[in-house]
Amino acid sequence: MTVHFPFQNSYSALPDSFFARVAPTPVAAPRLIKLNRPLALQLGLDPDLLETPEGAAILAGKTVPEGADPIAMAYAGHQFGHFVPQLGDGRAILLGEVIDRDGVRRDIQLKGSGPTPFSRRGDGRAALGPVLREYIVSEAMFALGIPTTRSLAAVITGEHVIRETALPGAVLTRVAASHIRVGTFQFFAARRDTEAVRRLADHVIVRHYPELRDLERPYHALLAGVVARQAELVARWLLVGFIHGVMNTDNSSISGETIDYGPCAFMDAYNPSQVFSSIDEMGRYAYANQPRIALWNLTRLAECLLPLFSDEQEKAVAEAQDILGAFSDQFSAAYQAGLRRKVGLFTERDGDEALIQDLLDAMAKNQADFTLTFRKLGDAAVEDSADARAQFMEPAAFDEWAGRWRARIALEQQGATERQAAMHAVNPMFIPRNHRVEAVIQAAVNDDNYAPFEELVKVLAKPFDDQPAYAAYADPPLPDQRVLQTFCGT
Ligand code: AMP
Ligand code: MG
DSSP states (O other): OOOOOOBOOOGGGSOGGGEEEOOOOOOSOOEEEEEOHHHHHHTTOOHHHHTSHHHHHHHTTSSOOTTOOOEEEOOOEEETTEEESOOOOSSEEEEEEEEOTTSOEEEEEEESBOOOTTOTTSOSBEEHHHHHHHHHHHHHHHHTTOOBOEEEEEEEEEEEEESSSEEEEEEEEEEESOOOBHHHHHHHHHTTOHHHHHHHHHHHHHHHOGGGTTSSSHHHHHHHHHHHHHHHHHHHHHHHTEEOSOOOGGGOBTTSOBOOOSSOEEOSBOOTTOOOBTTOTTOTTOGGGHHHHHHHHHHHHHHHHHHHHOSSHHHHHHHHHHHHTHHHHHHHHHHHHHHHHHTTOOSOOTTHHHHHHHHHHHHHHTTOBHHHHHHHHHHHTTSOSHHHHTTSSSHHHHHHHHHHHHHHHTTSOOOHHHHHHHHHTTSOSOOOOHHHHHHHHHHHHHHOOOHHHHHHHHHHTSTTSOOGGGGGGGSOOOGGGOOOOBOOOO
16 A cells, blocks of 8 residues: 555645745655654544655655645745845745645645755754654644644654754654745745735635635735734734744744744743743744734735735725734734633623733742643632642732632632633643753654653643643743753754
8 A cells, every 4th residue: 555645736836936846855764753643634644554664755755645746835034024035945845735634725844855946055954853842832732722733743864964963854744724924925025026926815815714705805804814813823822821932924824823833932930021042132022022023024914915905005005004903902802811711700890901910910020830820720719729829939929819819700600610620721731841842852862762752742732631640741840950042953
């Protein structure tokens, strides 16, 4: 039996300027490290066959499966606010698209599969550490219910990549609703190729926003749709303490998925100005800056679409501003509703926002663990507050707040266990804590030991369950385990 991918490619049928046709570069000795079997099934692939040497060869880019039409996609992007007119897939190759079990078109892309015409000075390869990191964090995000690209497989190539030292090379198979980014629009807009922008917009509407197709002003509606999805997405990030780390416009997905897990991280102690990425020296992509940056990126998208709005530039700009103006309210609505759920409020009353803000302020002042404070607050709905209180350096700061919170929830008719269940359903017990991710990577890279990786992935697949056998995975790092910086590792 050969591995069958039911490809139905659409992006590679777009004009030649959209991509470069290029096959993956074969590698020496591929070995499958991890296959995401449920995702394989969801994509209509046979997981048993993918686990054979033939399957591993495909997932490593050593052989190209039938029906694939391998391409590297062209895109541009603002990196840390600085425009680069040509980036593109420098180390990723889109094999093709399949329609999944729910009828959703999904890209299957190899990341780390060798050089492409967009590689610039890069080697087109990926190191094992960042591949495992993307696997762990993207699958954790999925389990948390946050829109994200997925990870289908990780293989090691049997070759080394040279970074600061020689590291084992690896390839990640990434699955996305699409890999179209704000930067994809920028690529054509920068070349004043309005027809290509229109082609791309039409493709995106059919693929991601089909309900807009027959509207009178589909391109305006498209911008509004992307704005709405990004506002929701960033709110979801904040609500779990996620910091993307490199929100360049080329890492900002048009479908509204989280994409490109590089120096991303979840924070332990709540700190709105938290930055982990070693290259984010100015804190541009700090935790609390993410909504502002998302809007900045969407404004770049709007600029690309102006020629489709109207021939009169002033009119087009006014219309775009109007649409972008919705972001702030949409973000706030999603964020505030999420926060209300996190503290167990079923109803909305005057003063709620201030009550919740006071908790966040006390958490920041007391270096309270973001995840555990909310998780333990759920338990405080049925019992005493000891575990939640223990997250605060000065527990008295919590006591004062807890008194107000208890008075507030007493105004609602829902019972204690109902409240706890509702809170536990939105406040995870387990997140991919940095020190755990680093430990897993060290075991794999230094000792060829993947048992810790397997265990972490397993625990993170059920983030809202208590899983008492794995309780230690919920613990914040000890002072000497703290990871202060994360790296792109590209
Ligand atoms: P990223 O930081 O992963 O978002 O990548 C930014 C740009 O650099 C994209 O155009 C990537 O394709 C390219 N790039 C990153 N790493 C490599 C690499 N090892 N080889 C070639 N291109 C790369
Ligand atoms: Mg990128």
